[in-house]
Each structure stands twice: as C-alpha cells, then as structure tokens.
Amino acid sequence: MLHELPKSFVDTIKSEHRMICAKAYQLESALHEATAQKWSLNMIQEVTNRLSDLEHCLQDHFEREEQGGFLDEAAANAPRVAVESAHLMRDHTDILARIREMIEHAKHNQATDAPEWFPFAQSLRALLRQLLAHETQENALLRNAFNLDAEALQ
Numbered sequence: 001m002l003h004e005l006p007k008s009f010v011d012t013i014k015s016e017h018r019m020i021c022a023k024a025y026q027l028e029s030a031l032h033e034a035t036a037q038k039w040s041l042n043m044i045q046e047v048t049n050r051l052s053d054l055e056h057c058l059q060d061h062f063e064r065e066e067q068g069g070f071l072d073e074a075a076a077n078a079p080r081v082a083v084e085s086a087h088l089m090r091d092h093t094d095i096l097a098r099i100r101e102m103i104e105h106a107k108h109n110q111a112t113d114a115p116e117w118f119p120f121a122q123s124l125r126a127l128l129r130q131l132l133a134h135e136t137q138e139n140a141l142l143r144n145a146f147n148l149d150a151e152a153l154q
C-alpha cells in the first residue's frame with residue numbers, strides 16, 4: 001500500500017490528463033469548424049480522425065489507471081474513496097463505448113447534409129463534457145486519497 005504517490009507518478013498522470021484535455025478541446029474546435037463549413041467531407045474526415053486518435057489515447061490511459069494503476073492504489077490507500085474509484089472505472093467502459101459508437105457513425109455517414117450532423121455534434125459535445133468531468137473527478141480523488149496539495153493536480 002502506498003501512503004504517498006511518487007512525484008514522477010503524479011507528474012505522469014498530470015501530463016496525461018492535460019494531453020486528454022487538450023485533445024478534447026481540439027475536437028471541440030474541429031466540431032465548431034465542421035459546423036461552420038456545413039460538414040464538408042474534409043471536416044467529417046477531420047472529426048473522425050481526431051475521434052480515433054482520442055479513442056486510442058484513452059484506451060491506453062484507462063488501462064494504466066485501472067490494473068494496478070492509481071485508481072486501485074487510491075482505493076487501497078484510502079478506503080473512503082473506494083466507491084468513487086469503482087464508479088470512475090465503470091465510466092471508462094461507458095466513455096469508450098460512446099466514442100466507438102460515434103466513430104462508427106462518422107465513418108458510415110458521409111452525407112454532407114448539415115442538419116443530419118446536428119444530433120451527432122450535440123452527442124459529441126456531451127461526451128466531451130463527460131470526459132472532462134471524469135478527469136477532473138480523478139484529480140480530486142487523487143488529491144483526497146494521497147493528501148496532495150490543492151495545486152498538485154489541476
């Protein structure tokens with residue numbers, strides 16, 4: 001059981017979370033651009049590529065957090081966070097499933113008809129909000145479980 005997280009570990013999580021946030025914001029701005037361009041084929045491709053990139057990155061990231069990762073360690077170190085830790089791990093399955101669904105949708109719907117993409121854009125924005133909230137909750141859980149400073153993980 002760890003009572004303290006090594007600084008290198010905190011730094012790794014921090015930089016991964018920052019990278020995920022950056023990718024989520026880039027996707028959000030690609031969505032904005034796609035809407036402005038009335039979902040041209042180029043923009044459909046751009047959004048699909050960014051979604052696939054995010055999916056790969058999240059798959060690796062979630063695996064590192066789960067098996068023997070910090071979500072496990074946090075629950076072992078501070079049983080008070082065990083329920084929340086389990087809940088966050090379940091979020092991973094949900095988030096990945098939703099992203100994969102969106103990728104499939106984007107790959108199979110090449111119609112450059114803007115209204116058709118409106119529900120897609122709305123769902124994707126909701127998904128990105130869910131993802132950002134998830135990472136924020138994880139940072140808070142880590143600070144709580146390992147008594148880290150408020151600014152340790154922002």
Ligand SMILES: [Fe+2]
Nearest residue numbers: 062065088138
């Ligand atoms: Fe996570």
Ligand SMILES: [Fe+2]
Nearest residue numbers: 017065135138
């Ligand atoms: Fe995370």
